[in-house]
Amino acid sequence: MRTNISTLFCSLIICIAGCGYGQATPNYDTIDLIDVSGKVTFDGQPLAGAVVSFIDEASSRMSYGITNADGKYQLRFDRQKNGVTPGSKIVKVSTSTVIEGVNDSDVVIDEETGEPKAKELIPPQYNVQSELRALVEEGKDEFNFTLMSSAQ
Secondary structure (H helix, E strand, O other): HHHHEEEEEEHHHHHHHHHHOOOOOOHHHHHHOOOOEEEEEEEEEEEOEEEEOOOOOOOEEEEEEEEEOOOEEEEOOOOEEEEEEEEEEEEEEEEOOOOOOOOOOOOEEOOOOOOOOOOOOOOHHOOOOOEEEEEEEEHHHHHOOOOOOOOO
């Protein structure tokens, strides 16, 4: 009987740990973060409400920002801290990306798929097949992107 209770207890602990409960907040003192901001224009106009993602080419860790009415963004490392780790990044700009708790308040959900209904206005070379790159390093903290609806 004692073995069954011990096994059950260990299984419960493993399940809780595996499900993400009790995850520690990152120790921000050990993470090198650089505040990055910039502006995104699309066909010469500021792009409002787009998600700008900087994805680390080595670790796939993502920092994100949402453009305001002027097309300006500031990257967030997570919900607690601004910034992005240094290094080479793939940059994606999307009008259909939804980040839970950040830009999901006005999202309409497709009843058939359960997925957000959001039309992507930005061509694939700037998001799913992004050709945009940024090298984030100390002293280089502004990245502006000029996007076009067609190749020019």
